[in-house]
Amino acid sequence: MGTLNALSILILDDEPLARERLRALLSDCGTEPVAEFGEASSALDWLSHHPVDVALVDIRLPGMSGMEFARQLSERCPSPPALIFTTALDTHAVDAFELAATDYLLKPVRLERLRTALERAAGRRPVSGRRFTQFTVRSRDRVQLVPLEQARYLKAELKYVTLVTASGQEYLLDDSLIKLEEDLGPAALRIHRNCLVMRHAIVSVERVGTPPDDHWAVQLTDVAERLPVSRRQLAALRAAVGR
Structure with missing residues (x-):
């Protein structure tokens, strides 16, 4: 996905005029959608068999909202696309980014904002040969490097x-x-919407507590507390670590 014209894009918006505007903007970006839908359930069904790179998603939709569509993507689609919300509502941005949205564009969508969002989505795949090795952090009045193996x-x-x-x-x-x-790639695994763990530090993934208060958690090397795993992330986590 080095250039925008290599992106496969789906549009999900119930307003024909909105879809038409997005098509025109995408054309100005040098690309075009491979599919369009006016409601979320049909888009989910299609995506389960036709993976795309990017989904441009309105939030206010008939039936299933764009936010619920985003929540179900990882469960129903083997290769979920990058999400870019396109909406007239400015009240869901925090929720959108908690769902790992690539960007949140307010209508009327501007060409340069859409181009920037698509470039961000195009850059989500790791560059061949590039490997994340250290974090750059600020500590008091200096900048220091923390090796990945210490994280x-x-x-x-x-x-x-x-x-x-x-x-x-x-x-x-x-x-x-x-x-x-995005930068860490396979070196990190998401266990919750607000938490990533380093793959090299995982000791175990196990159920803790007793019903009905039991839950799954990750034990990490050198970390006393076990970190809770959300139900949404559990299957992918266990598959990734082979447990």
Whole structure:
């Protein structure tokens, strides 16, 4: 996906005029959609058999909302596309990024904002030969490098992402959790909408507690507490670590 014309794109919007405008903007970006839908359930059915790179999704839709569509993507689609929300509503941005959206565009969508969002989506796949090896962090009045092997997990709280290391040291990072997940690639695994763990630090994935309060959790090397795993992420996590 080095160029925008290599992206396969789906449009999900119940307004014909909105779909027409997006088609025109995509044409100006040098590409075009491979599929269009006016409601979410049909789009989900189609995506389960026809993977695409990007989905441009309105939030206010008949029946299933765009947000619910996004929640079901990872469950129903083997290769979920990058999500770019296109909406007249400015009240769902936080929820959208918690769902790992690539971008959130307000209508009327502007060409340059759409182009930027598509370029971001195009850059989500790791560049061949590139490997993430260290975090750049600020500590007091200096910048230092923390090797990847020292990292244990990343947690997002409010506007900040915190890196927790093997020694228990915590550092605030400038990048978003979504950006860090993209940069880390297979070195990190998502266990919750606000938490990534380092693959090399995983000791076990197991059920803890007793019903009805039991849940799944990850045990990491050098970390006393077991980190909870959301039901949404459990299957992918267990498949990734072979447990």
